Amino acid sequence: MASSLPTLPRVLPSSSSKPSSPFVKFISPTLKTTTSTSLIPSSISLSSRRTSSIIPRATASSSSEVSNSLAKTTFHGLCFVLKDNIDTDQIIPADKATIFPSNQQERDEIGSNALSGLPDSHKPRFVEPGEIKSKYSIIIAGENFGCGSSREHAPVCLGAAGVKAVVAQTYARIFFRNSVATGEVFPLESEVRVCDECTTGDTVTIELRDSGGLLSNHTTGKQYKLKAIGDAGPVIDAGGIFAYARKMGMIPSPSVA
Amino acid sequence: MASAVISSSPFVCKSSTKVKGLGFSSFPKPSQISVHRCQKKSIVSVMAPQRSSPATSGSVKTGMTMTEKILAKAAEKSQVVPGDNIWVNVDVLMTHDVCGPGAFGIFKREFGDNAKVWDPEKIVVIPDHYIFTTDKRANRNVDIMREHCREQNIKYFYDITDLGDFRANPDYKGVCHVALAQEGHCRPGEVLLGTDSHTCTAGAFGQFATGIGNTDAGFVLGTGKILLKVPPTMRFILDGEMPSYLQAKDLILQIIGEISVAGATYKTMEFSGTTIESLSMEERMTLCNMVVEAGGKNGVIPPDATTFNYVENRTSVPFEPVYSDGNASFVADYRFDVSKLEPVVAKPHSPDNRALARECKDVKIDRVYIGSCTGGKTEDFMAAAKLLHAAGKQVKVPTFLVPATKKVWMDVYALPVPGAGGKTCAQIFEEAGCDTPTSPSCGACLGGPADTYARLNEPQVCVSTTNRNFPGRMGNKEGQIYLASPYTAAASALTGHVTDPREFLQ
Numbered sequence: 063m064a065s066s067l068p069t070l071p072r073v074l075p076s077s078s079s080k081p082s083s084p085f086v087k088f089i090s091p092t093l094k095t096t097t098s099t100s101l102i103p104s105s106i107s108l109s110s111r112r113t114s115s116i117i118p119r120a121t122a123s124s125s126s127e128v129s130n131s132l133a134k135t136t137f138h139g140l141c142f143v144l145k146d147n148i149d150t151d152q153i154i155p156a157d158k159a160t161i162f163p164s165n166q167q168e169r170d171e172i173g174s175n176a177l178s179g180l181p182d183s184h185k186p187r188f189v190e191p192g193e194i195k196s197k198y199s200i201i202i203a204g205e206n207f208g209c210g211s212s213r214e215h216a217p218v219c220l221g222a223a224g225v226k227a228v229v230a231q232t233y234a235r236i237f238f239r240n241s242v243a244t245g246e247v248f249p250l251e252s253e254v255r256v257c258d259e260c261t262t263g264d265t266v267t268i269e270l271r272d273s274g275g276l277l278s279n280h281t282t283g284k285q286y287k288l289k290a291i292g293d294a295g296p297v298i299d300a301g302g303i304f305a306y307a308r309k310m311g312m313i314p315s316p317s318v319a
Numbered sequence: 320m321a322s323a324v325i326s327s328s329p330f331v332c333k334s335s336t337k338v339k340g341l342g343f344s345s346f347p348k349p350s351q352i353s354v355h356r357c358q359k360k361s362i363v364s365v366m367a368p369q370r371s372s373p374a375t376s377g378s379v380k381t382g383m384t385m386t387e388k389i390l391a392k393a394a395e396k397s398q399v400v401p402g403d404n405i406w407v408n409v410d411v412l413m414t415h416d417v418c419g420p421g422a423f424g425i426f427k428r429e430f431g432d433n434a435k436v437w438d439p440e441k442i443v444v445i446p447d448h449y450i451f452t453t454d455k456r457a458n459r460n461v462d463i464m465r466e467h468c469r470e471q472n473i474k475y476f477y478d479i480t481d482l483g484d485f486r487a488n489p490d491y492k493g494v495c496h497v498a499l500a501q502e503g504h505c506r507p508g509e510v511l512l513g514t515d516s517h518t519c520t521a522g523a524f525g526q527f528a529t530g531i532g533n534t535d536a537g538f539v540l541g542t543g544k545i546l547l548k549v550p551p552t553m554r555f556i557l558d559g560e561m562p563s564y565l566q567a568k569d570l571i572l573q574i575i576g577e578i579s580v581a582g583a584t585y586k587t588m589e590f591s592g593t594t595i596e597s598l599s600m601e602e603r604m605t606l607c608n609m610v611v612e613a614g615g616k617n618g619v620i621p622p623d624a625t626t627f628n629y630v631e632n633r634t635s636v637p638f639e640p641v642y643s644d645g646n647a648s649f650v651a652d653y654r655f656d657v658s659k660l661e662p663v664v665a666k667p668h669s670p671d672n673r674a675l676a677r678e679c680k681d682v683k684i685d686r687v688y689i690g691s692c693t694g695g696k697t698e699d700f701m702a703a704a705k706l707l708h709a710a711g712k713q714v715k716v717p718t719f720l721v722p723a724t725k726k727v728w729m730d731v732y733a734l735p736v737p738g739a740g741g742k743t744c745a746q747i748f749e750e751a752g753c754d755t756p757t758s759p760s761c762g763a764c765l766g767g768p769a770d771t772y773a774r775l776n777e778p779q780v781c782v783s784t785t786n787r788n789f790p791g792r793m794g795n796k797e798g799q800i801y802l803a804s805p806y807t808a809a810a811s812a813l814t815g816h817v818t819d820p821r822e823f824l825q
Contacts, residue, residue: 147580147669149789156765156792159417160449160456164424179791206581206614210787211765212516212530213418234614235585236516236530243534293404293548303538303546304429312406313542 135270137226137248139199141279142177142188143262148203149210150237152179154219156211163218170194172215173222186262188223195224200266201247203230204257208237214244221246227268229277229288231255242294243303250275251289259284382644384552385619386587389527389641393510401551401650409441410509410526412539415495416446418514418532420463425537436471437543443475443504444468445495450760451482454768458482475502485725485758493724493759496520496692500604501726503634507622508641512539517692517786519610523603524630525622525640530611550616551650552587552643553578557594559658564824566702567602568694568784568804570594571609572663573655576673584614586650589643591621594657600629601698608693609786612670662819664782665802668790676807679817684801685779687714687812688793690721691764694784694805697730700756703809704736704744707751710823715815718753719773721762728759753812766794775800782811 154175163169173195177188189196201220207230208216217240220228227248228241241249250268256277260266264281268288275288291298300306307313383391387399394405414422427434436442444464449457461479468476477498479491492498496517499505507525512518514536521528531545539545555574575582588610595603603620610618620626622640630638662676689695689703700722707714722728731744739747745756754773763773764785771794775781778797785793788800803811806820813823 147789149787151765151787151789151792157449157768160454160460160768162420162424162456162460179796181790181796206584209580209614210516210789212514212518212532214421214532214534232581232584234581235616236532236611240532240534243532297546303534307538307542307546312544 135248137200137268139226139266140197141200141202141260141262141264141266142196142198143257143260143264144180144201144203144207145257146204146231147206147209148180150208150213150216151210153177153208153216154213155179156213158219159213159215161215163215163222169218169222172219173224176219176223176225198262199224199226200268201225201228201230202252202257202260202266203228204255205231207231207233208241209234212236212240214240217241217244217246229256229268231257238294242297245298245302248298249294250277250291252277253287253289256286259286381648382646384587384643384647384649385525385589385621385641386527386552386617387549387647388643389508389510390547390549392508392641393527399549401549401648403549405547405549406544407510407547409512409539409543409545410506411441411443411499411504411511412536413443413445413495413499413504413511413513413515413518414464414536415444415448415515416450416457416460416464417448418536419444419467420460421533422514422536422540423464423467425534426540429537430541434541436473436540439472440474441543442471442473442540443477443495443499443502444473445477445492445498446479447492447494447498448761448765449767449771450479451485451758451772452768452770454770457768475504477502485728491725493722493727494692494695494761496604496608497696497723497727500524500600500629501633501724503630503636506630506634506636506638507626508639512536512545516611517608519615519618520604520608520692522607522610522618523600523620524626525620527617527619528607529617548585550585550587552589552619552647553583553651553653554589554591554649555653555655557590557592557655557657559594559656561594561597561657562660564662564806564820565657565660566804566806567598567605568802569660569662569807570655570657571606571612572665572670572673572802572804573660574653575609575613575671576663576665577653578613578671580612580669580671581614582671583610583616585616586614588613588615588618589620589649590618592655594655595620596623596625598625599698600625601696604696605693605699609670612786662804662807662821664807664817665788667788667799667801670787670802672788675819676803676810676817677819677821679801680814680819682801682817683780684716684782684811684816685777686716686773686775686781687718687808688721688763688773688781688783688785689719689805689808690723690762690773691783691785692723692761693764693786694808695721695723695727695759695762697727697734699784699805700727700731700744701734701736702805704747705738706806706809706820706823707753707813708736708739708742708747709825710751710810710813712813713752714812716812718748718751718812719763720748720753720756721764721773722756722759724759728756731756751813763793765792782808782817784808 158175161172229250267278269276274290277286297306300309391399393407446461477490477492479488481487505521505524509526511521511528516530518530607618666672735741775794775798780799782801810818810820
């Protein structure tokens with residue numbers, strides 16, 4: 063009976079289908095060492111997101127990323143600029159919601175459709191036709207980013223397309239929550255209307271700090287402060303809602319299935 | 320995690336309320352909060368000026384709003400204040416065909432292949448989004464949910480196997496939010512979560528109801544709990560007699576037009592007043608349904624005899640209604656004299672792009688769509704039929720009718736429309752030249768697979784009783800959607816232009 067169900071791949075060594083997650087950068091080294099030993103047996107994933115790399119035995123290739131604490135995380139790349147009220151149907155058209163990113167093939171498919179709901183007049187396209195990933199790893203947006211549906215396909219498709227972080231003026235709450243829960247993109251908030259001062263294709267760097275962050279636009283030479291992550295911080299630090307709940311003792315460590 | 324940084328919300332901007340975190344969560348210290356721009360839109364006309372709430376601290380026991388009380392009880396605490404992050408017990412978790420597979424997949428991944436859900440009687444699985452389609456992946460999702468429900472012994476699974484005839488499926492209901500109400504799953508005082516943004520509809524029953532994503536749902540499946548941040552409450556007091564040409568859809572479009580699509584972000588929208596008390600449950604559902612379109616976390620209406628009558632006819636599960644204390648703190652107060660309001664629409668491409676229907680009478684339209692959790696309930700069709708009957712004319716554009724549930728469909732064919740000499744909605748629709756009412760589901764409200772009935776496949780202008788009109792919402796990216804009440808939709812069908820229903824109603 064269970065065999066007919068597409069299961070999400072295990073996040074551990076047996077799983078080969080998960081791409082590296084942006085969240086590997088967020089885990090503090092202290093947390094990694096305390097959680098990796100006693101809590102999680104080998105066959106069970108640590109958290110709800112694609113954080114396979116945070117478990118030491120699986121992270122040989124990404125240890126340098128994993129050793130960064132939340133405060134020292136950086137993202138660097140080209141930015142894609144959007145304005146206000148980009149709703150979930152523009153991020154991922156509703157008819158693509160039948161894609162169930164349980165395997166790499168469908169994950170590629172949903173990634174290739176990221177932001178395909180933007181009007182045809184919007185240029186350049188976020189993902190070039192025929193491509194799976196976008197060349198823009200950072201999205202800069204205006205107000206109320208991600209309004210509309212509660213479907214997680216929205217942050218998932220962005221992450222699948224290679225987006226590491228979003229810097230928006232404000233977020234719609236469900237999208238923000240889903241971004242944190244899935245670990246697909248790091249949702250940051252700017253203090254000013256950065257989307258009016260950046261252009262798609264600008265090279266930017268984001269540096270996260272305990273008290274907020276810094277967005278540097280290398281093309282314009284300007285810098286912008288980012289807000290502290292606030293209440294979401296402890297959950298992101300822990301590695302997602304499941305890891306957070308285990309850390310807080312709300313749910314027991316999983317037993318071997 | 321379920322939070323924006325506090326300083327981004329207008330809440331901080333307006334009041335000096337300090338929120339004290341209870342337990343582990345750490346809030347940004349006031350010195351770290353950079354209070355910046357308030358809401359960008361100015362408040363207009365019919366509202367009283369907003370009051371800022373008095374400052375509270377955790378040591379002073381203050382009155383609580385309805386939402387605060389519901390969440391406090393669900394978290395087994397005697398008191399909560401907005402901003403608290405609390406673990407809340409969930410009474411009902413709903414999912415459907417689009418998000419169910421993902422939610423259960425995450426549940427299994429996190430809790431193990433042999434894990435059991437926390438309570439198989441508190442989960443309601445309602446296929447409704449992409450049902451009547453040949454899209455293989457859409458069909459696959461319903462099959463996946465069937466397997467999960469069988470494996471977990473889920474008590475409430477409103478299954479469909481015969482896609483050719485919805486009536487041949489004894490369990491199938493249709494649109495999840497309407498089915499939840501009709502099947503007695505909505506009860507005052509409870510916490511209801513759903514993997515759909517319009518789960519806020521159930522707030523009409525005086526409960527806390529909000530939409531969540533698959534990961535949160537996977538967590539709830541295993542634990543029956545969720546981490547929630549207590550939202551502050553905005554109060555909307557609607558008084559005055561409801562004009563005969565006005566519906567709840569006009570009220571909520573009025574409000575969203577006032578406060579914008581982010582006007583209630585992270586907040587509760589509490590609706591009260593004499594007008595609210597006069598509304599039926601279905602009209603109250605329409606009101607709460609679009610709370611998410613204002614960014615709201617949840618909507619809530621104090622339960623009363625109307626609520627109890629509806630609920631007690633559908634379930635024998637006991638419930639405990641709660642009400643806002645007299646000294647509760649509200650972060651904003653809006654008052655409306657409903658008797659002065661006029662039918663409105665939301666023009667493309669935003670639910671807050673409000674305009675008077677009569678000022679859009681030159682807008683030529685190509686089609687009308689009556690359906691969805693927002694505007695596809697029995698009373699919505701009754702209203703449309705009543706107007707069409709009063710007009711006695713034929714529609715000038717294709718008019719698509721998508722009953723939300725099997726029960727609504729049956730009502731459309733069985734119930735006589737008041738004042739129509741015994742005619743049913745279906746008869747009136749047929750005489751007026753509308754399309755035959757189709758199989759109940761979410762239909763084209765959100766576009767759907769290419770073969771979805773009434774999908775906007777061309778760049779056409781559509782007047783719709785649905786809830787969102789962002790670009791591409793119903794299919795074609797250049798499609799133009801005017802959100803409207805059933806009365807306005809029916810009137811517009813008769814003229815081929817956006818039309819104020821007073822043209823046909825006395």
